[in-house]
Amino acid sequence: MNALILRGGIMRAATGFSITKSFSWEEASFCINDEPVPWNLPGIALRRGQSNKLTVQAPWLDGVQIKLGLVNDAGLVIGASPAFGQWSPKEGDTAEWTLTPENLSGRVRLVFLSREFDQVHEFPCWVMSSNLSDEGYATWRGSVIPMPEGVKEFWPDTSLTVIFRAKPDSPIAGFPLMLKVQAKQSGADPVTSKPLLMTPTTDHEWDVTGVTEAREVDFDLIISGQGMTPFIVSDCIRRSSNLLDYVTIRLNRVEVPADGARFKGGVSSELxxxxxxxxxxxxxxxxxxxxxxxxLEGSRFISKPDFEYAVEKMAWNVHCPSHTRGEFALRIQKNWSSAQARIRCFLEPQSM
Incomplete structure (x- = not known):
């Protein structure tokens, strides 16, 4: 699945080679199953139980004898055509192998060698299923239990940690994975992520934060790896930042009209x-x-439970100062989120 652009130095002609100019690995590129892989990825994936086409292309390859070696500490059975260790002359600027691992996961290293050049190139490979869900599962909030079925809520300005955990005996640790969002309504992405969305990471962990926006958005989180069927976390929803989408504000058990709540001075009112x-x-x-x-200073208003105190029961007795009038504002805000409802309020003397 991926073509690796190799960095790593200068390849020089060996003794007896008539051409004296140098060749850089930056001129070479690798592909697996016709997909290019950026040079800075830590390795590539071979699909277990399937044929994989490995190609290398370089302008200096024409007429050069090369071979592919295998470092196989895991003892995996991997067929190769041409065979591992077989020297073969190349015509043109591209060489190709077909690699067929057995239906087991593990780690190996592929080594490229040439008769004409001193330098070799080696890079790691993950032999894994072509389906990411065979290798691991998604969790969140630090749990080791797979993410439950049903709606997964993301609130504005609240972060939740999404983790892709390896199944027993899977070698996927350290393999680059990335997270992307597929929203079901138009507009900007409903969440952000650290590491950034669509950026490969070997940690398999993302802090996902809801964007502050006064609407709900349904979306899926998609975890993907090179050449693999992605793992989809479905039924996600980013909640609205406007709490009035979810609650009705009442004063003394009467719904507050659109123009605001009217408090009486010198008495307690239930909000x-x-x-x-x-x-x-x-x-x-x-x-x-x-x-x-x-x-109308805040210090002259008393609330039970106290202002700024987190409560589960959404009710407060608010005592307002007497012998004054004016306009003020209260705000109800979800704990650890920017989701809120701002309430326009008026204070009137008790006699009115």
Whole structure:
């Protein structure tokens, strides 16, 4: 599956070779199953139980005798045509082998040698299934248990760690994998990732963070490796950053109108957020006194539970100062997320 552009030095003519100019490995490229692989990848994958076409192309290859060697500490059975260790003259700038591993996973190294040049080239290979799910599974939140069926929630500005874990006896550790997002609605990606999306990593671990946006987006997370059927984490959803999509704000058990909530000075009023039917659990939320003018300072407002204290029950008794009036704002925000609902509020003297 992949063509490796080799870096690594200068290849010089051996004794008795009539041409004196140097040849750089940067002029050579490798492909596996007709797919090029960037030179800086740590190796390539051979599909176990299947034929794999390995090619090397270089402008200096014409007329040069080369052979392919195998370092096989795992004892895997791998057929090769031409055979491993067989010298063969090449006409043109491309050489080709067919490699057929047995139906077992493991690690080997391929070595390229030439009669005419002193330098050899070696790179590692992972012999694995062509289906990534045969080699491992996805987990999150540090668990070793496979990710459960059903909806996987990602909240705005909240990170969850997605890990691809190897199955027993799989050699996939250290093999480059990358994560991409396939959204089911138009627009920008609903999540970001560290490492970046579409960037190969050998750690097999991604911190996935929901983007702050006032809408829900359904998507799949796709984990892929060179030449392999990807592993798909389906039924993912990035929740809206607008909590009003999920809750109804009430003051003294009456829904707050669109123009804002009206509090009475000198008394306590119950502010609550009531989940809409079918809405997701918010788990813990916090109430913030946001702003006011004139004598409406935050220190003069009292909340039970306290402002900025994480609570599971979304209800607060808010006591407002007396003998004053004005406009202020409260904010309900999901714990560890930027998802929030801002509430416009008015304070009126108790006599009104």
């Amino acid at each position: 609550s957020a009531v989940a809409k039917p079918g809405s997701p659990s918010l788990y813990y939320v916090r109430l913030y006194w946001e702003k006011g003018g004139g004598e």
